[in-house]
Amino acid sequence: MNNTKKEILRVAKKMFNEKGYNAVSVRDIAGEVGIGSGNLTYYFAKKEEIMETLLAESKSEYTVHISSLEAMDEFFMYLQQDVKENSFYYGSHTQLAQVSSVISDKQREMYEENSNVLKEGFLELCREGLIYKESYKGEYDRLIDSLLISITYWIPFCQMKGSIDVRSYRRQAWSVILPIMTKDGKVRLFKLLKK
Amino acid sequence: MNNTKKEILRVAKKMFNEKGYNAVSVRDIAGEVGIGSGNLTYYFAKKEEIMETLLAESKSEYTVHISSLEAMDEFFMYLQQDVKENSFYYGSHTQLAQVSSVISDKQREMYEENSNVLKEGFLELCREGLIYKESYKGEYDRLIDSLLISITYWIPFCQMKGSIDVRSYRRQAWSVILPIMTKDGKVRLFKLLKK
DNA sequence: GTCTATAAACCGATAGAC
DNA sequence: GTCTATCGGTTTATAGAC
Structure with a gap:
């Protein structure tokens, strides 16, 4: 080039x-x-x-299969880093959707990809007995939407709040998941976050 | 006028x-x-x-003190209605923050107001034994941020998802709270949502 | 006070000389 | 490949008729 x-x-x-x-x-x-x-x-x-x-240049090669608590934590840290490095994109997410269909298609694609990654992760953590089973149909999907809406609009939200040092997305994400974690899962998570 | x-x-x-x-x-x-x-x-x-x-005209007169589960549900429905009626504002939330400091100040003000209303509501529901106490310091604040980031960017998020019929914010909000609800609280909530 | 007309400054985008 | 000039569009601002 x-x-x-x-x-x-x-x-x-x-x-x-x-x-x-x-x-x-x-x-x-x-x-x-x-x-x-x-x-x-x-x-x-x-x-x-x-x-x-x-x-197109910042296209992620992070195609991951979340197979453990640690992997999910890494995924959150990856998202956090992604948002930070590509704030030119996330900071104008809403505007960009109206600018070009290429971009809005890309946004939907990224949402669906991340949604699927997290869904598999939730199911895996459930199999491992780290989070509880869905207490009603669609619970995981809604929690995942909460995680994804947070990361997508994390930058404008933090700017609006006026928080000087942006609280980490990683902690925000785990806060939403923690309430459905089993005792075993909580112990392992706390150990992970302390590191 | x-x-x-x-x-x-x-x-x-x-x-x-x-x-x-x-x-x-x-x-x-x-x-x-x-x-x-x-x-x-x-x-x-x-x-x-x-x-x-x-x-300034759409300034809410909904200064409420959430004193029950029903009141919190009403608050979520109010927020949902507010977003729907004032999509001229919420649909362009990010852009508007960059347009004028009057508007961005207002956005922060609305965030803090809603945050306080919900915080009091959480504490009240806790006193009534409908949700569990904080399992760590700041848990309520983070869940409230999840609720508020969701409502603030609900419109662009739904547009991005391409969901034809926009799933209700009310259900999304309760999905985040449900995991910290006591058995008693869940029973009362399900009764409420069935109506 | 109310309104019309219009200029000024800026924007994305284009055409064409070099 | 780089530039200047310019188009049609926008928001912003002013001058002045009624």
């Missing part, structure tokens, strides 16, 4: 991180890179293509 | 509800009202002032 193109992507990601997708214009980006805005258009015909390219 | 001004607000709210804040221009609104866009500027110097006024 061309050097200028790389530089555009680097600067755009930085600026989106800081100010959000909508608040950054293509002229702003071109100015920061030190090229004309028309030249930027040569590389990216539309503003949304910059975001789509950034998104 | 002036008749024209009222009409502007009515039309703007309707259009924001349908298409989202960003997708509606002041010209669109003026055109729908049947006045010139410059005339609209006479009433609202900036686009954000329209939203700020709408927000």
